[in-house]
Amino acid sequence: MARRSAVALLHEPSREPSRDEAEIPSAALRLAEALLFGAPAPLSAAALAARLPPGSDVEALMAELARFYAPRGIGLVRVAGAYAFRTAPDLAPALRGEAPEPRKLSRAALETLAIVAYHQPVTRAEIEEIRGVSTSKGSLDLLLETGWVRLRGRRRTPGRPVTYGTTPAFLDHFGLDAVADLPGLDELKGLGLIEGRLPAGFRVPQPSDDPALRADEDPLPEADDAGPA
Template sequence: MSRVANDRAAKNSGAKASRLPDTPPPSDTVRLAEALIFCASTPVTEADLAARLPPGTDMRAVLAEIAGAYADRGLVLARVAGGYAFRTAPDLAPALRGGVPEPRRLSRAALETLAIVAYHQPVTRAEIEEIRGVTTSKGSLDLLLETGWVRLRGRRRTPGRPVTYGTTPAFLDHFGLDAVSDLPGLDELKGLGLLEGRLPAGFRVPQPGDAAGADEDPIDGPPLPGDAAAE
């Protein structure tokens, strides 16, 4: 996990464990919820859990019970990508580095493209190139689509109907974020040492969000030929 992800996991860890209910939910219900979260390959939402647990289950109480049980363990219950998942306790991250195969590293161009998509979505390829100041290669966007961190969102209501790009729940999950709005802002980026020196006058970090653009139509059905690298 990156430092940002660890900080996010610590902040999101647990479903408010300090507010455990006076009457704990039935242990069988808690155990089932724990198993459902543990076995899931992606973060599990409250709605997903409610569909599998007894009717009338107090989901907040169940999640708080699980979070409290794992508060001092090697794993913690974290809220990521709008759901819940077990993650390594942030304070153990230094001891675990090197024990997991390194994932495929992204090129600088791909990282810059990913950052632009995350902060400026919905964004077209032409807009990405304008922000970066260089032509974006077909390979960078293809790689991000392949990793599952970037998706085709829709089409702009402009001539040519260019495709717009945005991030995915897998992106949020990987970086330990609950929502795009949890991406670090200017002050946090400075605190992490990612922005150093004197910044240009008027420099700002966009307020990230994933709401539909006013001039954007969703993509219906399968993507058209060339969409992955178009526009």
């Protein structure tokens, strides 16, 4: 008999499982599904493993759930290296108006956010150098308030300027697993976000949040109240 979806079996009336079906970790699958539904934020593989029966293959369970929910109104996605249920993208028009409209960012704030995302860790002076204009304190404060940008640390250079980076909330909002998933130059062109003739040597940096990037900065203490610098 062909092996059937483990999740489909969970929703059928109780019956004596066949030998093949008995091998399916239905208890672990049901618990993983419940944990994800009840979680207020995406759950990492480690967080799931800590709550699931010993020996559970988290990656296999997530793959099974993803297959089951793929054609449904919600789906399992990876965001910021963790797992969460999200509504299907094609249903977005029907769901508009159900949630409050998010605060719109100014052009200056959007440019600042893009620079932080692609160049992190980056200082305010570096943001201004890339934009070619001064960056108002309000733009950075707004991005910190949204929770998409955070103070990372202090650069080991004269003046010890604060460095900025993105947060898991930024990845979650934009549906990214990691900052490396941000679109490159060709993708940006294809989306119509970059038009016209580009200057010679123009490139879009490869965004990364690799731990090695923190080698030239010191982490901020929890109670650091220096604010943007």
